[in-house]
Amino acid sequence: MINMNRELPGLSMKNPVMPASGCFGFGQEYARFYDLNKLGAITVKAVTAEERAGNPVPRVAETESGMLNAIGLQNPGLEHVLQHELPWLEQYDIPVIVNVAGNTMEDYIYVSETVSRVKNVSALELNISCPNVKVGGIQFGSDPAIAAELTKKVKAVSQVPVYVKLSPNVTDIVEMAKAVEEAGADGLSMINTLLGMKIDINTGKPVIANRTGGLSGPAIKPVAVRMIYQVSQAVDIPIIGMGGIHTADDILEFLMAGASAVAIGTANFVNPFACPELISSLETRMAELGIDDVESIVGRSWKTCSSVSLSSR
Amino acid sequence: MINMNRELPGLSMKNPVMPASGCFGFGQEYARFYDLNKLGAITVKAVTAEERAGNPVPRVAETESGMLNAIGLQNPGLEHVLQHELPWLEQYDIPVIVNVAGNTMEDYIYVSETVSRVKNVSALELNISCPNVKVGGIQFGSDPAIAAELTKKVKAVSQVPVYVKLSPNVTDIVEMAKAVEEAGADGLSMINTLLGMKIDINTGKPVIANRTGGLSGPAIKPVAVRMIYQVSQAVDIPIIGMGGIHTADDILEFLMAGASAVAIGTANFVNPFACPELISSLETRMAELGIDDVESIVGRSWKTCSSVSLSSR
């Protein structure tokens, strides 16, 4: 029997796979494809205090093995999420992680406090790393002191564990991770998108109306793996790893890099059944490789071999 | 007639295309495929004061639309380059850019001064951004004050224009660019590789012996375009753009982002004829799009339309 269970702060998961924030709405769309109870957990779209219209279109552009997006945190606002989206998720027996965003510390604190009191919310994910909003967000994600201060304040009001979602667009990701760990973060999510751009050579203008966008998909996977490898050795809190995962082998790579669980973003767009298919193929691959417990391979790439049982091929 | 000529500090180029440092040795290998006089210029492998053995193998790994490398600045050392490599290039009538690396400021200054006196050297490219050396290098590339100091010192001794090659692994690329511009840099090269990693799930260990490596290839193109777009608007010195260029349309994208010329790295490995083929297809594409002068589209994505003549399709 392969043990796929994961226990992370606030999250009792039957497998290590969840959709990534912003790539799965509030679950309703993909619930038409499969039973969401198959998921390890669900991370919903970023929630802000007020309703957000987001950026003008076009909001996405395709790049080699990746895509750019600049949705701009469009969301129906806290009230609507409390009244419609979260209650709808009550029918499922999976941990719900709410991604929280804002322009000011007060925004984050207000949304975090409120959302964390909702009974089916298992954890918060502080989105301090969205590259697509003009005010706030971006500064929180690149200044360790500010990120730490925000984390501390949110921790003080949150009823549930707090994960901080890190931006890869920094010189020193380890410094950021340590700062938020010290400030009390229960876990980390990484990575958010890399800031990128695509220009339409026929018009000479950026394809995305917002000009720059966040790069996701397989293209960024090596950067994500590297950052998780570095950070997981420097902190003691668990990491939810993401960035370009498209196959079960990718999941294993992220776990071995040091992630305790993984999130799937862009892959959902390529294949709406991505999450459940990855969960089942992960189990198959683990069997093939003789791995009987997800836990046993977390950080395998840097842990000394003796502590790990991995049969060679 | 399409005007492909480019005039950059120290570089009179008959077209905007040159191979990128480290991807073309000192030219001898690709000279067996075609006449190097077809190139706009040539950038040679990083030169250090002493001979360098580089990193253990494996040194490369393939990733989605990209590759990781950790060559570790292996090179035969300044003496050998002066006696064998640069003289060999004298037979060609193209500008030669020498990529300079080191562990200390003194290293850089010594190599720069010496190399800049060689008669067929047209410019230096200060590699302050190689992610694959343990000492030096990396700090120079992520601290604006140190980068500026290095630039100033090298400028003081160099007989030829100095380009500074920027690392993308920083929070604020514009700050770096402005710092080296102010310190006297004649131009910028960007981007170097993104720091990444790949883990072999069969062994649980990083594929690359050095563990992390530099990500190049189409995967990083959106990051390069974004950084060039940002930096070209903030500085007045020209940019040699690179990072994932594989097609003539990619070259146009880099020029429109704000690069004054481009360099081709990884694409040479995929197709040894990449550079000459790109040069000729660039001319074809410009004709198709009604662009008659490379200069006219540099920075097209952010310049006001009136200053640019680009026939719509």
Add this chain to the structure above:
Amino acid sequence: MIVEQLRITGQEEIAPRIYRMTLKGDSVQTMTEPGQFVHVKVSDGIDPLLRRPISICDVSQDKQELTIIYRAEGRGTRLLAAKKTDDTLDVLGPLGQGFPLDSLQKGSTALLVGGGVGIPPLYYLAKKLVKRGVNVRTILGFRQSEDIFLEKEFRELGDIVVTTEDGSKGVHGFVTDAMNQADKSYDSFFTCGPVPMLRAVKAAAASDGFISLEERMGCGVGACLACVCEASDASSQEGKKYRKICSDGPVFRAGEVVI
């Protein structure tokens, strides 16, 4: 809503760079609503990464066959054009909300106005309308005479006017020139094509109608918010201030969204 490997039963270039592809499979039986689209994966791997939205142009339930017509434009559609009979194609769909048929009674008249690759979804619509006993009049706009496609097929279903921008065939000018010249007694219009055309058609129209929009998409199923458009003032009062083109559309009542 499913993802299925449909089998390609035919592929033909019907005008320069315009291809008609027929596909067979079980999911075709759910493709009953004209104006819906399918989200197509053009390669096995991750290059290109995203699916391509293509309208349902025709469906034969007898043959379990779906027809799409597309222009080989960028990388994805060029790869699509390189596929051969008996290859399979990963198709997600049908997606979105199509043209409502019940707004029109038997004996009423519908004006269909299409431009370029906006024309294909109107064909399935025309067939469905004719079946309901609705009179279908069609105006199709092209750049030049070589580009014309589906003319014969639409002619079998009712009156048709073709316009070309260079005047090389039919009415010289745009579809709106033909709209202005022609009989204005129709009960509803249905249009699909480039946004400037949609705007002009809406302005020139003598009735209410429905427009089909395009936008760059991520998921295609309403989850990523890549493809939104603004709801018009009137309709935003009824609820959300935006519409998702992939799941609330691509077809909207002409007054429902800002174009």
Add this chain to the structure above:
Amino acid sequence: MIVEQLRITGQEEIAPRIYRMTLKGDSVQTMTEPGQFVHVKVSDGIDPLLRRPISICDVSQDKQELTIIYRAEGRGTRLLAAKKTDDTLDVLGPLGQGFPLDSLQKGSTALLVGGGVGIPPLYYLAKKLVKRGVNVRTILGFRQSEDIFLEKEFRELGDIVVTTEDGSKGVHGFVTDAMNQADKSYDSFFTCGPVPMLRAVKAAAASDGFISLEERMGCGVGACLACVCEASDASSQEGKKYRKICSDGPVFRAGEVVI
């Protein structure tokens, strides 16, 4: 040295996951040196990005045909295995330095030792040696009997011993077990296979010889320095402290490099 679109004239699975592919084209006439390799682009696009190095296994100048034998292992070689007759393949080569033939006189004896997918280059070598009048003795190592390939072909050229790790056929054990059991009177050895095997063969050998190395490659032509190995002390005194496997090798004198 050129890049050419060779036409695939045959593709066959000759053992589990082991494929033999034949290719035809002009550049084949330059492939005269056994031990050289070709650098193959397995897809049209950029996924997978890098070329794959594959040894030249045989060449027929009459038919202008190149044979390669490879194991469908990762993504690239699996894509290669999916190619069909008449597809074209983008091949760069021949690359590198092959096995030197002139070290052996007519009538002398060569021992060829190959393991797994290290075996293919030895076949072209064996043919060339036999043509020179050199006696060829071959030892081929496999995991198990099903994996065996090229046995018949080598047998036609001289003595051959097959070893299997599980003992299911031939000598039970490794190629070095066969080396130790067999006649030690040969003038030179030639070996290709996994590095531990090369080390063991070198240690067990009763003569000088040549080894062919593998390494992950970037350019394949000597420009990127991805594929270096260390020169042995003795040979580094003669010049550079390292060798590029793609251009100085893949074949080296056994004492020239550190393995």
